[in-house]
Amino acid sequence: MQGRIRIALIAACSGMVLAGATAAWQKDFGSWTEKDAQALVNHSPWAKQTVMPISGRPDMTVLESQEGSGGATSSASLGNPANTTSPSNPGTAESRNETSGTRTSNAKTPSGVNPSPGAPEMQPVVTILWASAAPVRLALLKLHGGGTPPTSEQISNALKPRSTYVIAVSGFAAPENGSDPKSLASGAFLTVHGKAAVVSTDSDYRKIGNSDVYFFRFPRAGLDISPDDQQVEFRLKMGKIDIKKKFELGSMMYQGQLAL
Numbered sequence: 001m002q003g004r005i006r007i008a009l010i011a012a013c014s015g016m017v018l019a020g021a022t023a024a025w026q027k028d029f030g031s032w033t034e035k036d037a038q039a040l041v042n043h044s045p046w047a048k049q050t051v052m053p054i055s056g057r058p059d060m061t062v063l064e065s066q067e068g069s070g071g072a073t074s075s076a077s078l079g080n081p082a083n084t085t086s087p088s089n090p091g092t093a094e095s096r097n098e099t100s101g102t103r104t105s106n107a108k109t110p111s112g113v114n115p116s117p118g119a120p121e122m123q124p125v126v127t128i129l130w131a132s133a134a135p136v137r138l139a140l141l142k143l144h145g146g147g148t149p150p151t152s153e154q155i156s157n158a159l160k161p162r163s164t165y166v167i168a169v170s171g172f173a174a175p176e177n178g179s180d181p182k183s184l185a186s187g188a189f190l191t192v193h194g195k196a197a198v199v200s201t202d203s204d205y206r207k208i209g210n211s212d213v214y215f216f217r218f219p220r221a222g223l224d225i226s227p228d229d230q231q232v233e234f235r236l237k238m239g240k241i242d243i244k245k246k247f248e249l250g251s252m253m254y255q256g257q258l259a260l
Contacts, residue, residue, distance in 0.1 A: 025135045025254055029155065037139035045251035046130040046259070050243060052171065126171035128234055128245050131215065132162045133252065133259040164201075164217040165190060165225075165260055167234050169243075174205070174212045181205035181214060187237035188216040190223055193230070198223040225249065227258050 024036030025044065041047055130136060137158035141150040150158075167188070175181050181204050188200035200216040207213075216236070225232055227249050236243040252259055 024139070029138050032138075032142055034142060037142035040135060040139040041129060041143070042127065044135075045248060046133045046136050048128045048245045048247065050126045050128070050245060052124045052126055052241075124171055126169065126243060128243070129168040129170070130165070130247065130252070130260060131168040132164065132166035133254070134159050135254045135259055162220070164219055165223070167216045167218075169214045169216070169236060170211045172212060172214065172238070174207065184214065184236075184238060185216060188218075189233075189235045190218050191233045191235065192223065192225055195223065195229075197235075225258070225260060227253070232260075 023044070024032055024040050027036070042049070131140075138155065141154055141158055167190075182202065185200040185203035188203065189197045190200075191197040198218050200218055202217040203215060205212070205214050229249055231246045231248060233244060233246045235245075249258060
């Protein structure tokens with residue numbers, strides 16, 4: 001009986017600690033740690049992750065995960081090793097975990113590696129990051145600074161409003177030779193309930209660290225977004241993959257302002 005009471009007390013105290021934890025974007029930037037910055041670009045209101053299914057319908061695979069559906073962890077943030085899938089044909093291509101060398105989907109296990117019986121196969125993770133948001137830009141300053149604090153000029157620049165919304169998508173492989181990343185723009189959309197969807201006007205690709213990152217830009221003038229809209233959905237149609245992810249606008253506040 002005493003053991004059960006002790007366990008219950010520990011669980012209650014743990015819950016209080018978690019409930020009282022302050023998110024990075026609620027703290028002064030000067031007190032951010034690299035762990036805070038990493039959390040912001042991986043698991044925050046501005047960063048959404050979706051597990052890529054190993055197999056799906058041959059005609060279309062729709063990725064629209066629910067929040068809290070298993071706590072998938074990824075290193076697919078900007079500048080970190082990413083799980084990758086070919087963007088040109090993601091429905092059939094090999095998927096790969098760069099850090100472990102474990103291959104899944106239709107790929108063979110590397111020689112000398114014996115998977116544990118009954119262990120689930122690794123699935124690549126697609127990370128969708130609202131890269132134009134001020135807290136995200138500050139987090140990237142922190143992560144890419146090499147331990148050197150950013151200058152006041154860099155911080156000021158990160159806080160300046162942009163003329164476009166920028167969505168960064170990592171988790172796919174680099175473009176195949178001959179393919180043009182700019183052609184992907186026409187398959188990316190932002191949608192707010194009650195308003196017409198806006199298509200991306202520009203897209204490009206960059207290799208950042210070990211990550212393959214695709215950027216999609218949307219003119220702010222084409223879609224006025226406010227907290228009253230409640231949600232905004234990003235959609236990306238890439239080959240046989242149709243990614244949909246909703247962002248909760250009420251949670252995307254930084255220093256009292258909607259940060260997009």
